[in-house]
Amino acid sequence: MSHTTAPDPGTARSDAGASTGQQGGGAGSRGPLAHLQALTGNLRQSGIFLAFVAIVALFAVATDGVLLSPTNVTNLVLQYSYILVLAIGMVIVIIAGHIDLSVGSVVALTGAVSAVVVIQGGAPWPVGVAAALAVGIAVGAWHGFWVAQVGIPAFIVTLAGMLLFRGLTLRVLDNVSLSPFPDGYSAIASGFINGLLGGNGYDAFTLLVFALGVAGFAVAALRTRRTRQGYGQQVESLPLFALKIVLVAAVTMGFAWLIANSRGLPVVLIILAVLIITYALITKNTVFGRQVYALGGNLSAARLSGVNTRNINFWVFVNMGFLSGVAGVIYSSRSNSAQPNAGNMFELDAIAAAFIGGAAVTGGVGTVVGAMVGGLIMAVMSNGMQLLSIDQSTQSVVRGLVLLAAVAFDVYTKKRAGITR
C-alpha cells in the first residue's frame, strides 16, 4: 500500500495549546512545534503561578511589606488551611464534572459532632476527631448514593445537603455554641512545633524540616528525570532542570525562614502538606485518579472504555465528605468551639479556588496543585485587602470579579484551541 497522503491537518492544528491542566507536558515531543506546544500548553498552568506572584508582589508593596511579615504569613496559613483542604476535595469533584454546595454545612456538622463527643461527652479528643471524620465519610456516602446510584445531578443533591446538614448541625448543638475544646484538640489548628533544636531568634527545627522537604523534592525530581531518560523520553536540558529546582528551593526556604521567625512550624501546615502531596499523587498516578479525569472529560467514552463510572462518582463524593470532616476538625479546633453557623459560605471559597486554579466548568480538567494556588490567590487577596482596611463591600466585589475573570480566561483559551464538545 502507499502512503502518499498529504501532511495531516492534525499536525498543524493539534498544537493549539489546550494541553489541559495536566503537568509534565512536553515529554516525548520533537521539533519546534512541540516546544511551542509545551510552552502554550503550560500557559494556563503557569499563568496561575504568575498571577499568584503578581498578586503577592502587589499586596506586599501596597502594605509596605506587612503582608510578608513572619506573623502575617503564619496567620495566613492558619486562617485559610481549612479552605485549602476543602479545595482539594472540591477540585476532584469538579474534575469529575460535579459540584458540591454542601461542604460548609458539613464542616459545621462534623465540628459539632466532635464537640458533642469531646466537650459534652467527655471522651478523649482523638475520639472526637474520629467521630468527625466518620460523620464526614457518611455524609459523602449519602451524596454519592444519590448522585452515582440514583443519578440525581450533584447540584441538587448537595443543595439539599447544604440545608439538611445545616439543620442537623442546629439539632446536634441544640442551637448553642460549645466550647472550649481540650488542649490536645485545639493544638491541631493552633499548635506549633518549635524549639526542638533551639534557634537564634528563628526556629532551627522548622528550617530543618523544610530543608529535608526540599531535598526530598530534588531527589524525586532527579529520579523521575532518570526514569524518563531510561524510557527514552525527552527531558528538559540539565541547566533548565537545575534552575527549576533552585527556584523551588529558594521560594520554599524563603517561606520557611518567614514562619521560622514567627512561632515555628504550624501543625496544620504538616497536615496540609501531607494531604496535598497525597492527593496530587492520587489524581496523577492512580487508576482511580485517571478514571476521574476520563469520566469528567467524556462520560460515555469512559463508560464504554470499561470505567465503572458509578463507583468512581460514589468514591469522589465519599472523599469530599472525608475532607470536609478534616476541615471540620481544623475549623472547630481553630475557633476552639463548635458554632451552629460555622463554615457558612465555605463551599463558595472552595469552588472559587478550584476554578481560579484552572479547573474547567465542564469537567475533565484541573489539578490539586492548581486549586491550592487558586485558594492562595483568594487568601492573599482577602488578607491583603483586610490589611489595607478596604471595606467588606469592596472586598466582595473584587473577589467576585477575580473569579469571573479566571473562568472567562479558561473559556477563552478553550475557544482559541478550537475544542468544542
Place this chain on the structure above:
Amino acid sequence: MSENILEMRAITKTFPGVKALEDVSLAVRRGEIHAICGENGAGKSTLMKVLSGVYPAGTYEGEILLDGEPQRFSGIRDSEQHGVVIIHQELALIPHLSVAENIFLGNERLSVRGVVDWNRTNAEAGELLRRVGLRENPITPVGQLGVGKQQLVEIAKALSKDVRLLILDEPTAALNDDDSEHLLGLLRQLREQGITCIIISHKLGEITAVADATTIIRDGRTIETLDMRADEISQERIIRGMVGRELGDRFPERTSTPGEEVLRVEGWTVRHPVQDRLVVDDASFTVRAGEVVGIAGLMGAGRTELAMSVFGRSYGKYVSGKLYLHGQEVQARSVQEAIAHRMAYATEDRKTFGLNLIDDIRGNVSAAGLRKLSRRGWVNRHEEVKVAEESRRSMRIKAPGVMSVVGGLSGGNQQKVVLSKWVYTDPDVLILDEPTRGIDVGAKVEIYTIINKLVAAGKAVVVISSELPELLGVCDRIYTLAEGRTTGELPARGASQERLMQLMTQEKDTAR
C-alpha cells in the same frame, strides 16, 4: 402553471473537503408521491436540506424552481412561507409542551399583540389532528404519545403551515408496522388533497407500494428517475440503481486463514431503552480467529445496537440471547466484564462515545487498559507514555507527540487513537463500528491495513459498515441485518452488492 411543482437543477453542495452533491437534478410533478433512494451517505438528506433552506441560498450552486419560479430560500422560515415543509428523521417536538403548542410553535395563533389565543389554538389543532387521523386531545403533552403518533403530530404541524410540498426524511424508520401502514395511508390521502410529498426511505417495499416516481441518488449524483406508474418497477431494479458502482483496488491484499471459532452470538434480542419495541430481534452470528466478518444493514437495522448490546450490554435492555467465547458460554453484563473476556468495541461515533477530546493521545490510548499499566492501583506513567509512543508509531498517528490533544487531530488520526486504545487491551474479538466513517481515502487504506494486521495476529474482527464495497473488500464473510434480524450470511468472495441489498431490505412479511 407548469406540470412540475418543483425542479432542482444542477445542485452542487460542498463541505470542507467533501463534495456531498454534484450536479444533482430533481423534478417532482404536482400531486405525486416522489421517493428518493440511495445508500447511507449518498446525499439524500443533504439534497433535502438544500431544498428546505436548512442550507440557505448561496451555500450551494444550482437553481431551485418552485412552480416554475426560481427561488432562493434564506432559511427554513422562508421555504415554509412558500409551502415547502421538511420533517426531519429526528422528530423536533418538545415533549413537555402540548400537542397544540407544538403544532403552532413559532407560528402561534394570537389574539391581540403577543397574547396566545388558546381557544383558537386548541380548536385549530383539533381540526388538524382530525385531518391526520389522530384522535388525541390537543392539550395532551406530546411526550405522552408514541413515536407513531408524534410523527402524525409533525405532519399536522406541517399542514398548519399550508404545506404544498411535504418532505419526509425516513418517516417510518422508527415506526412499527401498523404505524407505518397508517402513515403511508395518510400520505395517499394528502395526495388526494393535492399535497405533493417527497419521501426518503430505505424501505423499498414501502416505496414500491406508495411512490409514483423514484429518484435514485448515488455518491452525490442523480442516477435516474423511475416512473413507478408507467412500468412495473421491482425492488431489484431500484437496488441495481443504488449500488451500481465499481470496486476499485482500494483494499490491500490479505490471505485469509480462519482458525477456531472465537465468538458466537445466538438468538440475541434487545429492547429499545425507552420505547416498547425490539431493536435487535433474534440475531445470531459467529466469528473465527483470523477472520473478518462484516455486518451489513441500513440505517435503523440495529447494527450498532447489536454490537453495543453484545459488548457488555452497553445499549438498550437485554431480553435474551447467548454469548459464547471459545466455545464456552459466558456472561458479559457490563463493559468491564466484556473487556475482561477480551472483547473490544470501537464506536461509530468517536467524538461522543470513543474519545476524551480534551485529553492527550497518551490518556486516550491507555483509557481502557489502565489496569495493565498499574500495580496496586498506581499507574506507571513512564510505561504509559512508552505504550502511547509505540501505538503512535505502529498505527502511524500523525501528531507532534503523544501529549497532543486528541480534539485537534483529524478524523483518521482520531480513529487510529480509538483503535490503539482497544488494541492495547489485547482483545480476542474486536468489533469495529463504521471504522472509516468520515475519514479520507488515504486514511481508509491505512485503517484497512491495520485490520489486516490484526487478523494476521489471530484476532477475530467484526466490521460494521454502511459502505457495501468496503464490506466486500475487507471481509471474509458478511451477515445482513434488517429490522434487527439476521436475514442472511454469505461469503464475501462472490457476493454482490445487489444480493446484499436485497437481504438488507428484506422485510418481515416477505421473509422466507
